[in-house]
Amino acid sequence: MSRWGCDAMRSLALVRSFGLLALLGACGPKLELGSNVLWSTNHESGDLSDWYLAPGGGLVPDTSMSPVNVVAGPAHSGRFSLQLIDLAGSDSIGPGVYRELDSPPDAYYSAWYFIPRQYQTKSQWTIMKFRSRSDDDPNTISHGHDLNLRTLPGGQVILYVYSHDPTYLQAPLADPPAVVPVEAWFQLEVLYHPRMDETGKLLVWLDDRLVYDLEQRRTAGSNALVWSPCNVGEDVEPLGTPSSDDNGEGGAGGTSGDGAAGEAGASSAPARVGPELYADDAAISLTRVTRSGLVR
Numbered sequence: 001m002s003r004w005g006c007d008a009m010r011s012l013a014l015v016r017s018f019g020l021l022a023l024l025g026a027c028g029p030k031l032e033l034g035s036n037v038l039w040s041t042n043h044e045s046g047d048l049s050d051w052y053l054a055p056g057g058g059l060v061p062d063t064s065m066s067p068v069n070v071v072a073g074p075a076h077s078g079r080f081s082l083q084l085i086d087l088a089g090s091d092s093i094g095p096g097v098y099r100e101l102d103s104p105p106d107a108y109y110s111a112w113y114f115i116p117r118q119y120q121t122k123s124q125w126t127i128m129k130f131r132s133r134s135d136d137d138p139n140t141i142s143h144g145h146d147l148n149l150r151t152l153p154g155g156q157v158i159l160y161v162y163s164h165d166p167t168y169l170q171a172p173l174a175d176p177p178a179v180v181p182v183e184a185w186f187q188l189e190v191l192y193h194p195r196m197d198e199t200g201k202l203l204v205w206l207d208d209r210l211v212y213d214l215e216q217r218r219t220a221g222s223n224a225l226v227w228s229p230c231n232v233g234e235d236v237e238p239l240g241t242p243s244s245d246d247n248g249e250g251g252a253g254g255t256s257g258d259g260a261a262g263e264a265g266a267s268s269a270p271a272r273v274g275p276e277l278y279a280d281d282a283a284i285s286l287t288r289v290t291r292s293g294l295v296r
Contacts, residue, residue: 036286064088096230133224
């Protein structure tokens, strides 16, 4: 795994070059990105190698050992996508991947998501995190913003923003609500200005609709930004079923975090299997990632 806190500026040219080559060389539909791509992946390599590229990234440490696989299954473009299955049942740990940048510029962070079935939430369900690496302890991540999901009484799934800074906490819900679809791909794109004072901001688009505009706030606790698409949820269960055992197969076989072929099946999984989530076509760019996303 890449070391935390690597020098982003030293490898910026390499990251840009790889991202553009990946886009040009992929088969089939391509992700349409702005001209200043810092990093991107469409998972068509069939593994997690793009997440481990310099300057830093890989698998989020997860004591629950929840599966994180690149699978041939639901995909936004191409054949492969990232599958995250939450076994932790925790509001703080669970499966995820990350990219880390030191002293990053203001940038757009984008990923497409797919929820394969309806779930009921009793607490937050986090699918994207922005964190900061501690200057004093490189093993500590703190002070961030989360993009969370929760279900309404009528079954709709809505998106909201939560800050771990007690000054802000949960942002007022979007009006009209930011409803995300189930069994269909949707895009989240965030303009993130990392600041350790009150000049930071984040703007959130859901399928090209600006749903949150949060400005004049602290958005970073250090110069090391950790961005993480993830699947972290406590008390998130399939809707209308007595247990989640029927979801234990974990989808198609893929490639695990160490690059070895993953194995599908529930034989090695514990009885408790939480929500399943797919992510694809992730990118970090200095310009907007268009919602159309596909160029044929």
